[in-house]
Amino acid sequence: MQQFKEYTGSVYGGLGHLLMCYYQAKKLPIPEKLHQIQNLERFDYALWRDLLSTLEQQLPQPALGLEIAKYVQPKHLGIIAYLALSCDHLGEALQRYHDFHRLIYDGGPLQVEAQNDYLSIRWSELPVHMTTQLTDEIAIALMMEFLKHFMQFEDICLHEVHFHHPAPKNIALYEQYFHCKVRFSQPITQVLLPVSELAKPFHQGDQTLQHLLLQQAQALLEKLPNSTRTDQRLQQAILTGLQKNMYQIEHIAQQLHISVRQLQRHLQQQGTTYQKRMQEVRCLLAEQYLQDPHLSLQEIALLLGYSEQSAFQRAFKQWTQHTPQQWRMQRAS
Template identity: 75%
Template sequence: MQLLKDYTGSVYGGLGHLLYAYSQAKGLVISKKLEQVQNLERFDYSIWRELLTDIQQQIHVPALGLDIADYVQPKHLGIIAYIALSCTTLGEALHRYHDLHRLVYDGSSLQVNMQDDYLMIGWGDIPFHLTTQVTNEIAIALMIKFLYLFMEFDSIYVYEIHFTHPAPPNIALYEQYFHCKVRFSQPVAQIVLPIQELAKPFRQGDQTLHHLLMQQAQALLDKLPNSTTLDHRLQQAILTGLQKNLYQIEPISRQLGMSIRQLQRHLQQQDTTYQNRVQEVRHLLAEQYLKDPHLSLLEIALLLSYSEQSAFQRAFKHWTGRTPQQWRKQQHTSP
């Protein structure tokens, strides 16, 4: 019963890779436990906490969680970082982070509240006795780094950072790191942002992602030999729309500078519908994503804007007559 009571979810395996990279950079001993999680897609939060404690016992640096977070790369956050690369504003990125946060850590919902002119983003579901200052530090620092990876460093104004544990002797170190007031012994670990920051635009789009999207668009167009320039633009709009969960006909037609009726009429002339076109894109992308062994079915489902993995699995079986697992296995065994 105690095990069930203390179970608080799992973390993304990429965070294990982050700790490995940090340990190597600092010349630390790589523990057997850290070695064991390197090939895991996910592992228990309790192991994550133990790994951080092991590192803390080896290296005595103030604000260890902040130090570790400095080594994070998009690959350590997984598909959530990949999706964020297609966002255009801070508000959009935070919205996607909220939706997909469970991919990084599924034991606690991300709580977002507004008070006066401020947005509070926090983690309140984890029992206090199961957290440490380091686990809270790295959770908040990773989210800040998540944003800084895609925006100019000085362009985000954070109002305050709150931690639940008592204040350490070096508060100034935290305030220098976050560039804002940092409070300790607070009810919730959270980030406080002025609401006006949500409209902040990202720097120029990531060229790697842009190239990938263009490849995907071309692959789709190759399967539509009679496509027009409008179809080309439609494919691209659906591709990026799926990653932003904004693929419905209203925002897509607006992006194309058309009314919904005009877009529907164009598709009717091709004996298809908007929903069919979305499913075509999803099908082709699904097969492309399934070829990547590093993407889990849940990650693929979210990339395709399915709220549940089961919905993606049903759709894929409808398209191909096989489950995603069966299709992937056949691809792996094919010569």
């Protein structure tokens, strides 16, 4: 492990759970190192690479990374799964993935660049000893599975997928998975996506997280003395606005197709203000996010629209008389 010391990247703890799910599904002996990271918010990228190499030795098969990625669930992706709920189309989701992907998989900076009619999505090159075919393919497959939770996979028409490492024995497995031409021994690892795909809308089905947020909205509505359709729309607008970091009253009023003054008057009639209503939403969401053991306080702060973790901690103490850490520990016990 000495050769990895110069690299300090890390991966989201949920990926340790993903790997555990795969081991259990395949009924394989679970390495002690995998047991040890199950309660960590993050762990070293070098350890992730080491765990994947160990699995590859236990279960040598082509396209192993694609198989592992098929077991991913929103809970394994943390903050990005929550943020993606507010996305309307593929382009917006990819932008979110670009902005926050290192919170999940810090295996190298993600770069997105237009190349004529295609969008190149690629990972900056790491030292040769830090990457393998398995680390590269699982990075791409995780991104594709992330999109699969919000769109029908067959609807995403990739142009080509390139891998830097030499071709394995069964290239057909990769082309069946990605539904496009897959090339190996290429200068860089990348996904080429037609620009025309970016406008494709998401299919908003009965997603677990979306249902969760709607439950939170309903819980808030039940506390209101005179719930109206405007209140229902306001709650949902604030929820999605927080996820998009566009929750200012001017933006929310625009979403409701009313003026800021009309919105303020409506809330005044209920004896409250926009700031108080937004803080109510933030408080309930904060309690929900804190129940996810893999979300760090920094990530929760981002989800709630705070630029600094300290601002979130101060606000939570005002709402509940407890710090987020105290609330989380009490809930766990």
